Structures are given as structure tokens and as C-alpha cells.
Amino acid sequence: MTEDRFAQSHRFLATAGWDAAQRTPLADDASFRRYERLTLGEQSAILMDAPPAFENVRPFVAVARYLKSRGLAAPEILADDLIQGFLLLEDLGDGVFSRLIDHDDAEEAPLYEMAIDGLIALQTETPPEALSVATGVMHCLPRYDQDLLTREVGLFCDWYLPALGGKPLSDEVRADFMAQWRAPLHRAAQDLDCLTLRDYHADNLMLRTGQGDLDRLGLLDFQDAVIGHKAYDLVSILQDARRDVPPALEAAMLERYLDAGHMEEATFREAYAILGAQRNAKIIGIFARLYLRDGKATYLKLIPRVWELLERDLAHPALSSVKDWIDAHIAPGQRRTPCAPEEFLPRKAMILSAGLGARMRPLTQTCPKPLVTVANKPLLGYSLEGLVAAGVRDVVLNCHYLADQIEEYATDYYDHRLTLTLSDERAELMDSGGGVKQALPLLGRQPFYVLNSDMIWRDGPERQAMLHRLQAFWHAEDMDILLLLVEKDRAYGYDGAGDYHLGPRGRLTHRGNDVTADHVYGGVLIMKPDCFADTPDTPFSLRLLFDRAAAAGRLYGVVHEGDWYHVGTAAAKREMDEILGD
Structure with a gap:
């Protein structure tokens, strides 16, 4: 944090009555957002620092307030500065799902059951297209339509494939790759009828102590929410880029989700596979970009896991043309990490x-x-x-x-x-x-x-x-x-x-x-x-x-x-x- 940014944050905290708090940095985020835990006597809160040149806190505020209105446990916003990009948030604690599971394997199934039940509750109604941020200020929810899904899958060929071959793809090769996605993404872009948080996974879910039922499920990192397909967040939680979800657990949780709904199973499983492939291809591109553009080499070690998930999704018949293209252009032995020199x-x-x-x-x-x-x-x-x-x-x-x-x-x-x-x-x-x-x-x-x-x-x-x-x-x-x-x-x-x-x-x-x-x-x-x-x-x-x-x-x-x-x-x-x- 620069000296000017620190001074701005201190003035924000002074206005909110938290300037005397002890400040402890939390883990880095993949974005430009920074988080600190504030301790003031027996109280604690979280400071989100989102530089306005790169981030916008308004979507977070709008979605958090909508989730709270639905009875879901998003953090309470205690104070905000929408212009400078600071939020003071309720501290949901340290009970991150992934950390709890790493400490005790027996917690895995119950926590995933809670995550599935929370997702079902979240998806029971279609949100309005615009959410309130403040008086007279609205945030319009994007639609996770074919255009947006297509732009995202482009990250795979704009960052990961050049890192393999040492040069960006030609217009012709890139257009051929994107053409293989057109039909499956068109099918998966139907039935956009729920709030899709997009990063609904074990690192962004919290177990809140002292709460009951779904109040125990704390939600984080939802500022990129859109109106999308019900299958997308299910993919997020069950095909996790950062931790291995046992296939038997994925199958059981998918059955739990399907048992609670009234959708046609074959059509839903097709959408699950297509959106899984789209998400995993996108993530491989993002992880390559985080390495090549931002110097964050730690993301490279995650790519093999995501490749395994992508290959599983590509086995669905709806993705046969995409699979054929990838098999023709990327040998199985290459599907690990970006390996070309950065001078591409x-x-x-x-x-x-x-x-x-x-x-x-x-x-x-x-x-x-x-x-x-x-x-x-x-x-x-x-x-x-x-x-x-x-x-x-x-x-x-x-x-x-x-x-x-x-x-x-x-x-x-x-x-x-x-x-x-x-x-x-x-x-x-x-x-x-x-x-x-x-x-x-x-x-x-x-x-x-x-x-x-x-x-x-x-x-x-x-x-x-x-x-x-x-x-x-x-x-x-x-x-x-x-x-x-x-x-x-x-x-x-x-x-x-x-x-x-x-x-x-x-x-x-x-x-x-x-x-x-x-x-x-x-x-x-x-x-x-x-x-x-x-x-x-x-x-x-x-x-x-x-x-x-x-x-x-x-x-x-x-x-x-x-x-x-x-x-x-x-x-x-x-x-x-x-x-x-x-």
C-alpha cells in the first residue's frame, strides 16, 4: 500500500470510528483488492481496500445487500466510501471451508452439503436486473449470456495457448477455436434465471460459529455476480481449481442438488458439463495470465488440476468438437503449465x-x-x-x-x-x-x-x-x-x-x-x-x-x-x- 493510499484508508477509518484499531493484513487476493483485519478492543472488522483505478466496490455493496435481504449471510457493510474504494465489513471469522476440511476430513461432506443447500436457497428466485447500492445509485447485473461466456473462454487461447507455442494465435486459428464453442455455449446460455456468484467455492465459504441452519453459511467474494444458469455455481463448488473434490463426493452432491429441484436431468447435466468446460478453460487462461502478466508463479501449480477437470468435462458428447480441436492442437504431455519464454x-x-x-x-x-x-x-x-x-x-x-x-x-x-x-x-x-x-x-x-x-x-x-x-x-x-x-x-x-x-x-x-x-x-x-x-x-x-x-x-x-x-x-x-x- 502506498503512503497516500494508507493515509486515505486511515481517514476513512477515522470517519467510521476505527482509526485506533490494530491492522493485520490478510491473504493476498488475485485482484487488486487488499484486506486487513481490524481489532479494536473486543471488536473486529474487515477493511476492504479496492483502488478505484482498478476496482469498483459498488457491485460488492449491491450484491451484499441483496443477499442480506434474502436472509443469506453476506457480511454486513458497516461503512463505505464508494469514491475512494474502501469498505468496512463485518468480520465473518476464520472458518473458511477449505481450512476446516484440511484440519479434519470428517468435516468435508457436511460442509459440502451445507454449500449445496445454500446454493439451492440462493437460486429460488430470479433477482432484479438492477440492485440498489445507495440512494439513487444502482448496479445493473450483467447477464451470463453467450457473448460473455465466449469472451471468457477466449482467455484460454489469448494467454495459455500462446504460452505453450511462444506466439499469440493467428486470427484464423483463434477464430477456428472459438467456432467450436459456439454451439455448446449457445445451449448453456439458455435459462438464465438465478443470481450466479461465479466464485462459489470452498475458499469463499465460511462456517459462522454460534449460528443455526443456513445462517452458519457465510458468503465472500461475490462482487462479480451475474444473472446466469443454475449449473454454473454448482460447477464452481464441485470442480474446484484450488482443491481436489473426490469424484464420489462430486457425484453425491450433484445428486443432492438434482433431488431438490424440478429440472430435466439430462439437459441439466449437459449444461453442467458445458459450463464446467467453459469455466475450467477460462481459469487455465487466467492462471497463465496471472503468471505471465502479473508475475504470480504460484498459480502455475494449479493448472494440472484444472486440466484434469477440463478433460473430464470434454468427454461429454455436447463438447466433442471442442475436444477434437484441443486433441489436434495440444498434445497430452503439454497440458501442464505455460512453458514458453515470456518474450512471446x-x-x-x-x-x-x-x-x-x-x-x-x-x-x-x-x-x-x-x-x-x-x-x-x-x-x-x-x-x-x-x-x-x-x-x-x-x-x-x-x-x-x-x-x-x-x-x-x-x-x-x-x-x-x-x-x-x-x-x-x-x-x-x-x-x-x-x-x-x-x-x-x-x-x-x-x-x-x-x-x-x-x-x-x-x-x-x-x-x-x-x-x-x-x-x-x-x-x-x-x-x-x-x-x-x-x-x-x-x-x-x-x-x-x-x-x-x-x-x-x-x-x-x-x-x-x-x-x-x-x-x-x-x-x-x-x-x-x-x-x-x-x-x-x-x-x-x-x-x-x-x-x-x-x-x-x-x-x-x-x-x-x-x-x-x-x-x-x-x-x-x-x-x-x-x-x-x-
Whole structure:
């Protein structure tokens, strides 16, 4: 926790009357949330610290209050700061199911019976689509529909498979993988009629002492709840990524669940297998990402267990096409842990953030353009989030205009996964090409990303992340520079004639004297540092290197398949506030 964040939390606790409490950190979470146990005399409580740049406490508050209204034992919210991201929660104790079972095997069956009974009670009614957070503040529950299920299974091919093969999948191979899931996920996305907590397993369930019946069942970690299929949380508890659930116990608990309901058994078991496969494939992708992107190697040891669960689910006939694809592309001996070197993605990037921002005045009169906020987030923040999500570890920011503010932003940026370094151009603004050349000692000798700071992108719903797509298309033998392209008619905020003609296999030629071109340079590229050989030491534009690469037949492009916005004027900023705002 940074000093500023600690001071903010202390002020929150002072307002709640808990500033004198002893603070003891609890186990790390896979997210950015941190937890501390507070002890004040005979009282105890839990502090949730959820940095608002990465987390949102409103869903937790809304779902907790809904669960409490249903008579289920979610922690009472004793105090909240929705803006700063702090919650003071009832302390449900230390009776975590998994810990109790590890201490005494005889507890396993009774605790799982309680978990199944709690799940049945939770699913007896369909929740409203919007839950109350506070007066006038609502949280809309997402639907666990085919689109969301499909996006999640994409984590398997965007993180785990590249870690096996050493390179992101091509668009064609990825599309083929996703196509095998389309029919089964369509079937499993029917009958969405209950609150699905998504992480309903033995590490998130508590035995509350001194309580009776289902009041003994404490619920944790439900902020990602959706409206989904009844089988999903059953998979969560019975196919646990973190502990072995004996097959006989899984079968007995599945029978217990089915005996209490009125669903058609064969159809339900099919959905159980499909959602089990989807969840386990997703988790393998998440664990690979936690290792490759976040440096959390402890998750690698869990992958073999999840693979075993996935293979069991894939044995269902409804998943035969998925099984066939996996058998054809991944040998059984490979199904363990990510084993390729981490260099399968560029680890370094530069964001061009030194410009004057003249077209955005008066907004840039006292604020550098990269720090102008769009939907309450600095433009620079959108690019940094995208880079972190793609596994980049080191980012260079150049600075010239109002450089002290860029420097302060870099100093205060507290995503531990990312290192920000400044390339100082206070003495002379070096233009785009000269700026990157000056930063080469910080960028190293491997290909790196370069991004403009005045654009925002969104990935297509069934596509891999745009930066991964660029890397998947990158072939160092043929290319010196690979540009992100946007179709001119889909480039929001762009009103020019277009930049490039797209040729066979992605090779680019500039519009030149042509009246128009179909594609616009989207402000993101991969390039080799060797491109800067024989370039001036004075300011120059990257366009010089684009033209040089094009003349050599080594300039290529990939067309973006999501949304793209250029925020170059004050008017565009106002429109983007409406488009991206809550």
C-alpha cells in the first residue's frame, strides 16, 4: 500500500470510528483488492481496500445487500466510501471451508452439503436486473449470456495457448477455436434465471460459529455476480481449481442438488458439463495470465488440476468438437503449465506524451493533453490499461509541455505490474521520430510498441486483444514496422482523406497523390529499433521511417476490429464523455 493510499484508508477509518484499531493484513487476493483485519478492543472488522483505478466496490455493496435481504449471510457493510474504494465489513471469522476440511476430513461432506443447500436457497428466485447500492445509485447485473461466456473462454487461447507455442494465435486459428464453442455455449446460455456468484467455492465459504441452519453459511467474494444458469455455481463448488473434490463426493452432491429441484436431468447435466468446460478453460487462461502478466508463479501449480477437470468435462458428447480441436492442437504431455519464454509478447512500449495539444485548447491551457480526462479517466490511463492487459512491463513516457505534470503522474501511478520511465524533452521537443530515437536506450534492442496518447480503443467482443493481434501478425523476417489500421469510415473523430492502401498479406503503401485511402493509421505500432539507423539527431517525424519501410516493402498493417476513437479536440472530448461515461 502506498503512503497516500494508507493515509486515505486511515481517514476513512477515522470517519467510521476505527482509526485506533490494530491492522493485520490478510491473504493476498488475485485482484487488486487488499484486506486487513481490524481489532479494536473486543471488536473486529474487515477493511476492504479496492483502488478505484482498478476496482469498483459498488457491485460488492449491491450484491451484499441483496443477499442480506434474502436472509443469506453476506457480511454486513458497516461503512463505505464508494469514491475512494474502501469498505468496512463485518468480520465473518476464520472458518473458511477449505481450512476446516484440511484440519479434519470428517468435516468435508457436511460442509459440502451445507454449500449445496445454500446454493439451492440462493437460486429460488430470479433477482432484479438492477440492485440498489445507495440512494439513487444502482448496479445493473450483467447477464451470463453467450457473448460473455465466449469472451471468457477466449482467455484460454489469448494467454495459455500462446504460452505453450511462444506466439499469440493467428486470427484464423483463434477464430477456428472459438467456432467450436459456439454451439455448446449457445445451449448453456439458455435459462438464465438465478443470481450466479461465479466464485462459489470452498475458499469463499465460511462456517459462522454460534449460528443455526443456513445462517452458519457465510458468503465472500461475490462482487462479480451475474444473472446466469443454475449449473454454473454448482460447477464452481464441485470442480474446484484450488482443491481436489473426490469424484464420489462430486457425484453425491450433484445428486443432492438434482433431488431438490424440478429440472430435466439430462439437459441439466449437459449444461453442467458445458459450463464446467467453459469455466475450467477460462481459469487455465487466467492462471497463465496471472503468471505471465502479473508475475504470480504460484498459480502455475494449479493448472494440472484444472486440466484434469477440463478433460473430464470434454468427454461429454455436447463438447466433442471442442475436444477434437484441443486433441489436434495440444498434445497430452503439454497440458501442464505455460512453458514458453515470456518474450512471446513485447514487454516494452513508448507513449508519445510530449506534444503541445494546441487543438484541444482551452483544455490544455493548464493540463497536458495526455492527462485530459475522458469519462473521468486521463487519456494516458486508457493506453496504460491496454498495455498492462497485454503483458507490457515497462513504458516510456516522453515529456515536454507541462512536463512536471507528466512526471507527477508517472511517480504516483501505482500499478505494481508496470514501470513508468520518463524521457525528458524539456530542452527541445523532438517530434515523434526524434522522441522515440532519444528513448531507444530505455526501450532496448527488441521490437517494442509505440502509441499515440490521444486515442482510445475497444476490442471486438469475440476478438483477442488488439495488441495481441498485432503481435500475432508480426513477422520480423518480413517487417520493420507494423501499424494498427482503422477503416476510415469507422474512425471516430477523424475527418481526413485516409492514410494507407492495404495490399496483399497486409503490406502498406501510402495514399500519396490519391484523393483518398480506405485506412487510417490508428496510433499504435510495433517496430524494430534498427529502423532508427541513419536518422537525424534533430527532431523528425515517424512518417520518415514509415515511408522508408514502405519503400523497402517492409511496412505492414493490421485492421482493428473493435471501436477506435481519436480525441483530438475539446468537442471530441465532450462527445467521448457521453459515449464512455457511466
